[in-house]
Amino acid sequence: MTTESSGAGEQAGTAGAPAAVRIHSLWKKYGDHTAVAGIDLTLPAGRFIGLVGPNGAGKTTTLSMVTGLLRPDAGQVEIGGHDVWRDPVAVKSRIGVLPEGLRLFERLSGGELLSYIGRLRGLPGDEVDKRAGQLLDVLDLSAARNKLVVDYSTGMRKKIGLAAALLHNPEILFLDEPFEGVDPVSAQTIRGVLERYTGSGATVVFSSHVMELVESLCDWVAVMAGGKIRADGPIGEVRGDAPSLQDAFLELVGAGSRARAGENLDWLGGGGAR
Amino acid sequence: MSTATRSVSTPAAAPPSPALTPIFVRLKLSLLKNGLRQSPGRTAAYIISMAVTLLFAAGLLLGLILLRGVSGAPALAVLLTAILTLGWAAMPLFFPTADETMDPTRLVMLPLRPRPLIGSLLIASLIGVGPVFTVVLAAGSVVAVAHGAAAVIVGVIATVLIVLVCAALARAIATANVRLLTSRRGRDLAVLSGLFVALGAQGVNLAAQKLAQSQGLAALEPAAAVLRWIPPASAVDAVDAAGRGAYGRAVFGLALTALALVVLLWWWSRTLTTVMTSPDSSTLQAIEKDSGRKRAGRAGGWERLLPDGRTGTVMRRTMLYGWRDPKTKMGWAAALGVGLILPVVTAVQGGGSVYTACWASGLLGLQMYNQFGQDTSAFWMVASTLSTRRDAFLELAGRALAVAVIAVPYVTLVVLGSAALLDDWAAFPEVYGVALALLGALVATGAFASVRFPYSIPSDGNKNVAPGQGGIAWISMLVGVVMGGLLCLPVIGLTVGLHVAGLQGLLWLVLPVGAVYGAVVAVLGLRLTAPVVLRRLPEILVAVSKG
Numbered sequence: 001m002t003t004e005s006s007g008a009g010e011q012a013g014t015a016g017a018p019a020a021v022r023i024h025s026l027w028k029k030y031g032d033h034t035a036v037a038g039i040d041l042t043l044p045a046g047r048f049i050g051l052v053g054p055n056g057a058g059k060t061t062t063l064s065m066v067t068g069l070l071r072p073d074a075g076q077v078e079i080g081g082h083d084v085w086r087d088p089v090a091v092k093s094r095i096g097v098l099p100e101g102l103r104l105f106e107r108l109s110g111g112e113l114l115s116y117i118g119r120l121r122g123l124p125g126d127e128v129d130k131r132a133g134q135l136l137d138v139l140d141l142s143a144a145r146n147k148l149v150v151d152y153s154t155g156m157r158k159k160i161g162l163a164a165a166l167l168h169n170p171e172i173l174f175l176d177e178p179f180e181g182v183d184p185v186s187a188q189t190i191r192g193v194l195e196r197y198t199g200s201g202a203t204v205v206f207s208s209h210v211m212e213l214v215e216s217l218c219d220w221v222a223v224m225a226g227g228k229i230r231a232d233g234p235i236g237e238v239r240g241d242a243p244s245l246q247d248a249f250l251e252l253v254g255a256g257s258r259a260r261a262g263e264n265l266d267w268l269g270g271g272g273a274r
Numbered sequence: 275m276s277t278a279t280r281s282v283s284t285p286a287a288a289p290p291s292p293a294l295t296p297i298f299v300r301l302k303l304s305l306l307k308n309g310l311r312q313s314p315g316r317t318a319a320y321i322i323s324m325a326v327t328l329l330f331a332a333g334l335l336l337g338l339i340l341l342r343g344v345s346g347a348p349a350l351a352v353l354l355t356a357i358l359t360l361g362w363a364a365m366p367l368f369f370p371t372a373d374e375t376m377d378p379t380r381l382v383m384l385p386l387r388p389r390p391l392i393g394s395l396l397i398a399s400l401i402g403v404g405p406v407f408t409v410v411l412a413a414g415s416v417v418a419v420a421h422g423a424a425a426v427i428v429g430v431i432a433t434v435l436i437v438l439v440c441a442a443l444a445r446a447i448a449t450a451n452v453r454l455l456t457s458r459r460g461r462d463l464a465v466l467s468g469l470f471v472a473l474g475a476q477g478v479n480l481a482a483q484k485l486a487q488s489q490g491l492a493a494l495e496p497a498a499a500v501l502r503w504i505p506p507a508s509a510v511d512a513v514d515a516a517g518r519g520a521y522g523r524a525v526f527g528l529a530l531t532a533l534a535l536v537v538l539l540w541w542w543s544r545t546l547t548t549v550m551t552s553p554d555s556s557t558l559q560a561i562e563k564d565s566g567r568k569r570a571g572r573a574g575g576w577e578r579l580l581p582d583g584r585t586g587t588v589m590r591r592t593m594l595y596g597w598r599d600p601k602t603k604m605g606w607a608a609a610l611g612v613g614l615i616l617p618v619v620t621a622v623q624g625g626g627s628v629y630t631a632c633w634a635s636g637l638l639g640l641q642m643y644n645q646f647g648q649d650t651s652a653f654w655m656v657a658s659t660l661s662t663r664r665d666a667f668l669e670l671a672g673r674a675l676a677v678a679v680i681a682v683p684y685v686t687l688v689v690l691g692s693a694a695l696l697d698d699w700a701a702f703p704e705v706y707g708v709a710l711a712l713l714g715a716l717v718a719t720g721a722f723a724s725v726r727f728p729y730s731i732p733s734d735g736n737k738n739v740a741p742g743q744g745g746i747a748w749i750s751m752l753v754g755v756v757m758g759g760l761l762c763l764p765v766i767g768l769t770v771g772l773h774v775a776g777l778q779g780l781l782w783l784v785l786p787v788g789a790v791y792g793a794v795v796a797v798l799g800l801r802l803t804a805p806v807v808l809r810r811l812p813e814i815l816v817a818v819s820k821g
Binding site: 067068069070071088089091092093097099101102103104105106107108112116117119120121122125148150151164 | 458582583584587588590591594595598599649650651652654655656657658659660661662808811812813815816819
């Protein structure tokens with residue numbers, strides 16, 4: 001009852017609650033292939049939001065367009081009320097990004113990378129160094145701060161990327177598959193940092209195709225398939241009567257029927273002669 | 275001879291272990307044969323490269339036979355053997371994957387003892403096109419200098435020793451550097467190999483020209499006088515000595531080479547034991563320790579001299595990349611090397627002009643081209659921090675200053691050097707002025723081309739343009755260089771005008787005019803380009819992310 005974001009969670013993102021991201025009829029085509037087909041989506045502020053979908057659903061394309069790294073064919077994106085393409089000054093200082101499939105400046109050491117990106121963001125030098133030191137500590141990268149990022153493992157790369165995205169204390173953090181290929185220890189570290197971050201009222205939007213992870217982390221999800229949003233809302237609402245988010249998801253993307261297509265493989269199994 | 279090699283290879287006739295040599299010989303033959311089982315194009319390339327190598331060897335052999343009896347032949351034979359040895363030493367460093375049996379860590383799980391292993395690996399490495407080439411060249415060198423029966427006997431021993439020393443040297447170096455060769459650093463080095471080959475070829479070219487100009491093979495005498503004491507070239511000298519009846523010197527030369535072989539085998543055996551018995555997990559730790567130590571010692575220093583704010587930050591990153599990123603480093607090294615070699619070569623050949631020094635300015639100015647391609651897809655980090663025109667201008671200015679900090683002093687040195695070498699100080703001010711104007715024009719057009727025609731630079735291999743973007747790269751260069759030339763026209767026009775009008779006394783004016791003009795054009799170019807960067811961020815990111 002005290003704060004509307006936690007109490008009246010069911011209505012968040014629709015009526016009066018502040019929106020972190022508003023997406024309006026967003027399109028992206030590559031030749032004949034439609035990657036994102038007219039998305040309308042409003043993401044509430046102060047939540048841990050999961051963008052889920054199978055491979056090729058358009059998650060990365062959507063996140064790239066929302067963060068200003070990819071130009072949409074049509075549509076608008078507003079972050080905190082500012083248009084991403086018309087008001088980059090207001091938007092870029094408010095968001096932190098960890099893209100998937102793009103490199104870091106790998107020939108810098110972890111420490112140099114943070115020092116570089118912090119200064120590019122216009123933070124004072126000593127403040128950058130202080131924050132970088134603390135982030136490296138929390139993310140368990142202090143021992144590797146002088147090592148070149150090119151020699152980092154996947155988990156370490158995700159962690160240094162997260163540190164770079166957090167350095168300027170953004171209001172909204174966009175993470176594309178932050179747990180992909182990450183070992184359990186690093187995953188737990190990343191999780192701890194993200195939970196502390198959203199606990200202070202910030203918004204995290206992350207994409208994943210691991211339902212268990214989304215279910216355990218997020219309080220709000222958007223389900224994507226074939227370039228469209230199939231469902232979005234608080235996690236309980238999206239899950240509905242299904243026993244788990246995984247089941248609800250399979251139902252939503254129409255993969256339930258594909259699983260049953262296994263009946264065609266009736267010859268497959270132990271004990272058969274041929 | 276076979277007993278001699280046998281006694282080296284398996285001295286203590288190792289206990290019941292299986293006969294390794296046939297196994298490794300068969301392994302090597304299978305690897306060679308598998309070269310024929312790739313895609314048709316690769317198979318063709320494989321066969322052609324083998325054929326070319328053998329033809330080259332045949333040509334060299336013929337040449338050496340023809341040189342028999344010529345006075346400079348011994349010097350040439352000694353020099354060729356030394357170069358051949360150098361090639362074997364460098365081969366495992368630059369082409370680490372050329373011979374898969376070179377990597378002993380692949381055998382680490384097998385119950386093998388180092389001594390029999392060394393013998394078998396040495397014999398296995400005598401199979402292949404490279405060793406055939408070596409045998410032919412060593413035999414050719416011996417034929418060129420062997421006169422008399424004694425010399426022939428020494429020659430046969432020398433040929434065997436040379437080939438064994440070369441093979442053992444390559445093996446020993448490969449084993450000692452196995453950590454390096456399988457690491458990221460090793461792959462970085464391999465990217466730079468093309469450059470060493472190119473610069474080496476330039477050196478050979480210079481030497482050949484000098485040879486053609488001067489008194490023929492006698493010019494090799496000073497180099498050969500030193501190299502004849504260094505094994506395995508000393509073995510070739512031994513053949514020559516035996517022919518002249520200097521048997522003491524012949525024995526000494528052979529002994530020196532044999533000693534080198536023993537030392538190499540001992541070193542190889544020691545490193546092989548270390549490599550095969552130390553834990554593999556240490557690889558990572560070793561690299562970590564390395565890069566940590568290097569950077570700790572270098573922090574501070576020059577970085578304090580950089581300006582504050584975005585410009586200094588960008589400069590620092592650009593300069594670090596010039597040193598640490600193999601592709602960027604190669605671009606810089608090639609520009610610095612060729613920019614120096616061209617004026618020097620033309621000056622040495624005579625009839626050159628101080629204006630050749632403008633090559634340095636042109637090649638270094640080209641480093642401003644495809645700036646964002648050098649970032650690879652990491653450009654997203656730049657894109658996500660650029661939001662105003664000022665940001666974009668400072669980003670470009672940082673990169674331009676990083677180029678200028680190296681290019682301006684270097685161009686100054688090359689122009690000064692050319693003027694000194696040609697003793698044409700009168701041309702110095704005008705050439706220096708034109709060179710600076712050209713540098714400024716290339717920085718301006720380079721910034722614009724970087725934004726308008728960005729393309730990806732693949733991080734591995736020797737290609738500098740991603741597949742499918744060759745056209746863009748070409749346009750970028752062509753339009754940029756033509757525009758750069760046009761932008762220089764006012765300064766060139768002033769120079770030509772002063773010459774035509776006979777106002778030689780005023781030619782010094784070209785220096786201040788060129789310097790100021792270059793700086794103004796560069797700043798204007800960056801200012802005009804800045805808003806375009808801001809508009810095209812996503813397009814640039816897409817274009818540079820294909821590598």
